Amino acid sequence: MAQTASSQAGSLIWNFKEIAHHTLDGFGGMGEGMSMQLTKDGRRILWLAHESAPKNFTAVDVSDPRAPKIVARADLPEAHMRSNSLETVGDILAIAYQTQRPGLQPAGFELLDISVPENPRRISYTDCSGPHSRGVHQLWFADGETIHMSSGAPDFVPTHPKDDQFYRSFDVRNPSKPSEIGRWWLPGQKQGDNEPPLKRHPDGNDSGFRPHNTNVYPDRPDRVYMGYIDGGMIILDIADKAHPKMVSRWDYHPPNVGFTHTVVPFFDRNLLVVSDECTRNDGADWPKLVWIVDNRTEENPVPIATCPLPPVETFARRGGRFGAHNLWENLPKAGCWKSDTIVFGTFFNGGLRAYDLSNPYQPAEIAHFVPQVAGAPTGACQLNDVFIDDREIVYTVDRHVGGLYILEMDF
């Protein structure tokens, strides 16, 4: 059967066991939204965002991880939009909608009732479109009360078109009527700021100053951990949610090419794990790394190590992108696996990799999975995101065609 066929021939697998592969019926180009619903009737449903139109999301029953089954999927209403990010809490699914250009619609976020996973029903849609807005690129929804996101707004005029998204939070305790709580952007990002516009990154490497991931954990509900793309890593104080303040910023580009993506705090270790996103093929923006940052003094984060990657000489030319992207974010939700010792990341053609941070100064790779993807347009896999459940089952998706791979840890 296609949905459970092994992809092992030609794959590089070390200390993982591939237990299932689902090509998602020909729509295997997946984005960076992966969230698990524990249904009231005892099932585990993995909700997956697609990388691009025509598909919106696909829901896969992974109660038996060896036999994943599609239970729901939806198309996008427009070809010029994508739903790259989603999260579930209980029986509510939140989806981010971003358009290809500013001024288009629908650009915002939607809340759906998924109490019957086979039949998602809209609860509300919140419009974030505007003449300078592409809508919502990413959202973080973990506590059932607040959504933190990277979004544009109707009234936000950036000083540069690439800086259209900023940090926004919404109260969704009444999911039929989300209401905005707070905003924050880098001073100089918005027209009318007292500060001068932000200095652009040189040599065609201008990706923009805006948040990518906006993580908030119950361990520190007064903090937002943001990858701010060309702005580096930023920690916000949201003790006063209506008036966020910057606590610290670690910006390492240039010299590196920008695109800070995700910041995952290991609270008990006073560490931050920070990922870049590789956005160019054939190693053009090398190196794109996973950084280990000493956060003992929050005001002064200090990078101490990076997670080792296989040789760039070998991988940069395997096809497509090679470098860091998404991390397993220790999602603070039921059914999710958590660790303050092991980091999982996806590295496009470098596959999925796991690192042991027992010695934070010397991260050690302990497992990898680089599937051979049939029909990959770039010639190699482009693993895009990773999710891990509390059964220690690891799910990873390919950005182009490979769909969903389900693995067991074997280390």
Add this chain to the structure above:
Amino acid sequence: MTDAPATIFANPAASPFGRRQRRARGARVPVSIVTGFLGSGKTTLIRALLATPEGADTAVIVNEFGEIGIDDALLRASSDTTVLLGNGCVCCLMRSDLQETLRTLYAERASGAVPGFRRIVIETSGLADPGPVLQTFASDRALGAEFHLQSLVAVVDAVAGAGNLARMEEARHQVALADRVVVTKTDLAPPNAVAALTEAVSRHTAAPVGIAHNGAIDPAFLLDDALDAPHPAAHHHHDHTHADGIASFTVFFDRPLAWPVFEQAMAVLTGLRGADLLRVKGLVAVEGCRGPVVVHAVQHTAHRPVELETWPTPDHRSRLVFITRNIGQAQIEALFAAVAAL
């Protein structure tokens, strides 16, 4: 400014031996070492292993390509010292020393120069004493961070094995230090010779003995981790002492040990008699630890202890196999009792 907390390391009180492992090897590359005299059937045994599904993706390290008989299996040479075999396997010539060979192989795997092997099998030369090879894997400074000694297998053939054991000290060492012993060529020897050889082997070791059929044996007998599932409690554990003064015995402790007690007892042993402590391996129930702690020492060198997530057996008693020269079980037990009483 907030006060800087002390550490970015995991809480050592919660997990004194670092991350708990599902198995002794953790994420390291498993290495099986096959020893045995020239003509004992090592090569045949390894070749048979490589042809099984369980033996796929194995890197074999040999002294001479001729030994492994790769001519018919040779697909292509990947370098002067490495050839690719069928079934995803790699055959690699021993370079000037084992450490360099293993490091090169590891680097070549990371760079994609050789296929992504999942284990290494080393065929030693006939007269090799396995002791120094064991030490290679003992410390992180050597290869212990990347490689895990999974099993040391001694091959003894039913035709010449008894004579070798009687005459050759190296043959006795190979058997005494082994985790498992494979008896080969039983079809060429009279039945009573096989029984006699098995009896002779058991005088030198308490390790399990397996009989090869047509040069092959269950892959698990060669590849499974000897430390994850050490000798069962029911195994007889009388002294196996022979003419060289080498003894093999299993010591049990009914109650969990405080780790400093184990450490200090071993420190006394290695400090005073390290050269005669040929091998110590087993599981220790340590006070305050959830799983057993896997320990392995070779003469003066101890492997990094690893705590397992769970016990592999219902019996949670510490069990340690000692292979010693002129140190008896009673002395070891008295030493541990004395240290524990302090």
